[in-house]
Amino acid sequence: MNTSVANSDMTHLAKDADWWRGAVIYQIYPRSFQDDNGDGIGDLRGITRRLPYVASLGVDAVWISPFFTSPMKDFGYDVSDYRDVDPMFGTLADFDALVQTAHGLGLKVMIDLVLSHSSDQHPWFVESRADRDNARANWYVWADAKPDGSPPSNWLSIFGGSAWTWDARRCQYYLHNFLVSQPDLNFHEPAVQEALLDVARFWLDRGVDGFRLDTINFYTHDALLRDNPPLPPEARNATIAPAVNPYNHQEHLYDKNRPETLGFLRKLRSAIGPYNGALLGEVGDAQRGLEILGEYTAGDDLAHMCYAFELLSGDRPDAARVAEVMNHVARVAADGWACWAYSNHDVKRHATRWSLPPEGQRLLATLLMCLRGSACIYQGEELGLTEADVAFDDLQDPYGIEFWPEFKGRDGCRTPMVWEASNQNGGFTTAARPWLPVAPEHLGRAVETAEADDDALLHHYRHAIALRRAHPALAKGTMEDMRVDGSVLRFHRRIGDQDLLCLFNLGNTPQTVTLPAGAWSIVDAVPEMTLTTTKTITLDGWQSLVMKPEGGE
Structure with missing residues (x-):
């Protein structure tokens, strides 16, 4: 172990093992938070520079979206090296400095682990696809074609088309629930599980306090590769995929949501236990999201908390809808723990999605802090940022490019954070052009402007978070x-x-x-x-x- 890791402050030895319960977590999308080196892309040093602002909100932890080495086909959610930082974001030393600074400010650090799939440029996949007999031949999901040459099952990719792609090296199909360049790891292979547990330990040893687990219900697939049944039109919804995506036409019984996932979660919970860390799972399912949340957080040996998409959907929650969701959770997850959010890097910002007036944004912020469960805030929502309208020529998200114009993708919620109103790039970067354009309408909501305005939404978020922290019943009751x-x-x-x-x-x-x-x-x-x-x-x-x-x- 190198010196920087060995000498890191071992906060896990002293911190409350129950710190996550009722915690308020601030999500940072690294590409868009703060650019420190002037290349137009946010980085780890930029995050470190802005951590005092995050701490001033009163939150308990930060969740940092992926910064690992990656070809960036899906902006870090396609990992080619789980144990290193992509050069565009900095170095491992930069990450160590970030953790040390966060802990000094009283903030826990959670990072995004993308375990269900890797990049096709990961050395594991390069070796796996070489032939059928190598040491990692079974580390990904490979299957023979049907007699007519068609894919092994009817499974679909969330990003469009079949979830199977033919590989001429092995003369087999491989599974990818997302991009073709994101092959699914085979969790039925014990060596894969052990390799991923070692990845978790690597980051825990660097002082990480927990993990947000991307696509947690996609980890395992049906070993028999059975076809998903069709979903009746009246049962379809666009909770996790746009309405124009035929992914919504299937009941996803076999390509995800498999019971074998629970075994791996128990191993991961055991691995994180000595560090007093926490696991936050993302449950992506349009029909059984809350039920799966309940299954994955039941007891004390699985994920600590999960979030589903009920409050990330397009329908503005009225009183009846919120009560329906909370009562549903009480029925199916009485022994579990939810984490609630209105916005994140995958959905249209809720100020726009729900057409909220300023007073509505205030009320919903207070409501979030009063719901039973933990809470996530997405960078910029405390400023009241709206969804940015990104022109097709500026799009970066492959999801939006695939389904444009009916679905414009996720770039509109990923545009840079605005810090200074007087700067055309909002103080995000000194580069002439950031990786996504700064929305002009966001400049008037910049942090420096909000700080000087007593009536700004920013101050209300601080107020609502302080209310939660002042009353244990709101956090853990x-x-x-x-x-x-x-x-x-x-x-x-x-x-x-x-x-x-x-x-x-x-x-x-x-x-x-x-x-x-x-x-x-x-x-x-x-x-x-x-x-x-x-x-x-x-x-x-x-x-x-x-x-x-x-x-x-």
């Missing part, structure tokens, strides 16, 4: 007595003797609701309000209110 009164969602968060009544008017017209019996006092109200009676209360449109029993904690 139960969620009980869920009710919907018109457009008002209400529930209690409880832990020990602490009882908080949370009310949210998810509509734009005033609503009057009856309070539970007893005397109640206001803990937090946005906009501010005063109590005139203890029996009923009227919430303005998009108003949030947190209360406690008179004399309670």
Whole structure:
């Protein structure tokens, strides 16, 4: 072990093993956060420079999207070396400095592990495809053609077309649930699992506090390669793939969501245990996302937490919808733990996706901090950034290029972070042209502008996060007595003797609701309000209110 790793602050020995429960996690997309070397692409040194800002939000951890060595066909989600930093992002020494700085600021560091597939340029795949008899011949999913030469099954790629590609070297098909250049690793091969566990240990030894597990439910496939059944049109939805994608036409029983995944998760949980780390899984499934979340987080030997796409979908959540989702989770994941988010690097920014007014963004930020589970914030949402309109000629995302113009891909949520309003590139880079253009409409929402504006959304995010941190019931308590009164969602968060009544008017017209019996006092109200009676209360449109029993904690 090199000196920088051996001498890293061993925070895992002292940190609370339960730190992840109820944590607020800030997602950083490295290409777009801060460019330090002036090449137009964000990097690790840029992240390190901006960590004091992240810490000022009051969050508990950062999740950093992939920065590993990669040909960048899918911008780092196609890894060619799991144990090194791509030169465009810096060096391992830069990463060590980032971790040290984060820990000094009280921030945990979670990194994105992409284990379901690698790049086709990874040495493992180069060796595997060479012939059928080499040491890694079974490390990827290879299969013979059907007698007529067609693919082994009807499985489809999320990025379009068949999930199988013919390889002339082996005269076999290989599986790729995403790009052709992203072959799927074979989790039925024990050596593959051990190699990936070693990857996790490598980063844990460098001081990493946990992993976001990309496409966690794609790890294993049906060993018999059975065809997926068709999905009735009325059951299709565009939760994880655009409506124009025929991927939505299948019930994905055999290409993912297999029970064998649980065995690997137990091994990974065991490996991360001595480090007091945490596992956050991404569950990509349009029909059974919450059920899988419950399966993968049940007990204390699988993933610590997972997120599905119910609150990352296109339908703006009203009170009834939020209650439906929370009640569903309570049924299928009572012994598990969810992580909630409205935006990330894969979906249209929620300010645009849900056509939210500023007061709606404030209410939903408070709601996120009051839901049972952990919470993820995506860079720039605290500024109220909208989805950028990226011209076709500027597109980088292969997903958008494939399905343009009906689906414009993910570049609109990946444009650079804006730090300075007076700079045409928002203070992101000194280069003449960043890797994606800075949206002109974002400049007025730059961090420096928001810091100087007491009414800016940024300050409300700090307020909502502080509210969560000040009340253990919001971070780790139960969620009980869920009710919907018109457009008002209400529930209690409880832990020990602490009882908080949370009310949210998810509509734009005033609503009057009856309070539970007893005397109640206001803990937090946005906009501010005063109590005139203890029996009923009227919430303005998009108003949030947190209360406690008179004399309670």
